[in-house]
Amino acid sequence: MLDHRDIRHPELGAVRVFLVRRSVSHDPTGCVAAVTGSGRALASIDVDIYENDLHFADPATDATGNTFITYNPGRYDGVLVLVPDTDGFEDIGWSDTEEHYSGGRFAYYHARLAGPGEDGRYTIIRSANWCVPSCAQGTTTQVTLSWNGREYLSVG
Structure with a gap:
């Protein structure tokens, strides 16, 4: 085990996340x-990590009320968001790839995460490099994502 936290789930009460x-x-x-x-186990989430x-x-x-976990599979950081639902947490929704x-x-x-801000909320700063003309020469852009009550959407 790497770590654990006790959180307050709005439907299930006390939940320990490992x-x-x-x-x-x-x-x-x-x-x-x-x-x-x-003692009821909730659905687990696999994530590729480095070490x-x-x-x-x-x-x-x-x-x-969302819970945030950071990870790194070996190149760039990532953010997992545990969004409470009636049975545990919303499906992360991995794509159909093996990754x-x-x-x-x-x-x-x-x-990466930013915050929490004055409103007590995190925002997610997502980067992208379109690799044109190459990844080394491509421009990296950033988008700030904010929670709207159902999902994280671009701000502005």
Whole structure:
């Protein structure tokens, strides 16, 4: 186990969230697992990580009630957002690729957290490089994403 936090889930009450390194090979997988106060295990989330690079944000939960975890699969940082629902947490929504570090609905690769701000909320700063004419010469742009109550959308 890498770490754990106790959070207050709006539907389930006390929930303990664990960050675990699942494999010890050269290509480790991290796991986010959670258990309710009554001992019911919630659906776990696998995420590709480099070594032990899976951490809770500080603070782990912001004013939205979402819980934030940062990870790094070996190149760029990413942010996982645990969004509470009636049965535990919304599906991260990994894409159909074998990679579990990019393309998720609540997984933001090449991103970092900012805040929490005066409103008690985190924003997510997401970067992109379109690699034109090449990745080394391409321009990196940044977009700030903010919670609207259902998802993170571009601000402005």
